[in-house]
Amino acid sequence: MSAVLQMPGTDTAAALELSGIHAGYGDFQALFGVGLRVEPGEAVGVVGPNGAGKTTLLRVISGLIRPRAGTLRYGGQDLTALPPHELPALGIAHVPENRRLFPQLTVEENLKVGAFSKAARPHFAERRDRVYTLFPRLKQRRHQLAGTMSGGEQQMCAIGRALMSGPRILLLDEPSAGLAPLVVQQVFALVHRIREEGLTVLIVEQNVAQVLRVVDRAYVLETGRVAAEGRSAELAADPAIRRSYLGGH
């Protein structure tokens, strides 16, 4: 398999490290001292029930929410010292919950917004062609308004848009949410491929059984705290986790 996902003009990856992160919205605190580490080239999952703070965690990493306490570093650099719009240029791309495409823009225009940063613009045509190689469906629909596509196509477009910035680490928030089972399979196959090609991935999912098959390690988040962590195989075999998340006995 060719390394389609190693976007042209992309540097090598670095480790993402969080420790003691407290964060929330107004009076509501969502995260209580969360620590997490993602090594270069690793695929890491964050699983847990609704309201556990999974989305908040990703929003803290990409700077949409400032943590109240704790450290957040990428390759030794303190991310909390940077405005959020500078993170894509560092190689951090976030595919947000519910995809958040620009529905009234065409597929190709969505990709163009994804390549907005100065560092990404010279690589636009090259990376767009890579994205189209990866998702031939998007190429067919390049001039269609993004809002008129199916959920699966929109998820492809959202991931393509994130790839346009030439990321070293991809943050995926519930990529399988609201999709038909067959499309969910395609999304996880894609995550698997991203991982195989050496891109670092941090993926938040409620679909625990599926995500444990594609990541190296995972963290279980419950009410804003890390309740368990470990290799995917260990977690999948853990009786407590089987009972809570995998429908096992």
Next chain:
Amino acid sequence: MDPFLLEALLNGVLLGGVFALPVLGLNLVFGVVDVIWLCYAELVMVGMYAVWFLYTQMGWPLALAFAVCLAVVAMLGLLLHLLVVRPLLGSPPISQVLATGGVLFVLQGAATLVFSTDFRSLGVEMPPMEMGEVFISGTKLAAFIAALTGAGVLWAFLKFTYVGTAIRAIARDREVMPLMGVDPQRIYLIASAVGGALAGLAACLLVVQLDVHPFIGLSFGPITFMICVMGGLGNMLGGFLAAFLMGLIVSTGGFWWNTEMSYVVAFLFFILVIFLRPRGLFAR
């Protein structure tokens, strides 16, 4: 067809072209920044004075006066955003409207102090064009072509550039923009400068047709806001089309009744639209 009606229709289209520029500018700023510049017509007024001053008092060539007018009003849009709008971005809409409304009176007062309430004329008139039985003002035709050119340049900017694409995107989802590497504050600044430049272009096209005085904004400001609301606030295409509709109503109203009555008809039509389609004529 009655040549006078034909003339009224043609004039309506020409008038619509001139209405369209401030409507596009207001919609651009509102769509991106989510703030209504109540003093928009007064930015146009300042631009008209700039052209009048540079051309008649300083003896500059008209083209150079136009270019400076565009730059001055674009700068004014930037300053308006930085000094008035940005500090109020998190405030309730009523505070924002009152603040830009305050700027309206400040600009009117400043213009009165500097230029007095005298009507100032540029004294430029192009020869009328004869088309069959119909006479069309050469000045109006030139202004119309310039307005369409301005609208075309704006369209190309929004359609083909990175910043223009981000402007269309941010109008729908501002929170997600930093994830794309877009600094929303910078986009607000650019939209404000472009909104100002459109007011500057409108000033160039109006000052050759109308005398300028400190309260000139009142003669086209209200109708500009009406057109924006009719087309759907923030809807560029809707506003553009509504500008022509309003131009035709005002102009043919003068044919059926008289000019004063035509504005009454225009306002009645506006009220009707607001009742029937409160989100604008072209809302989906």
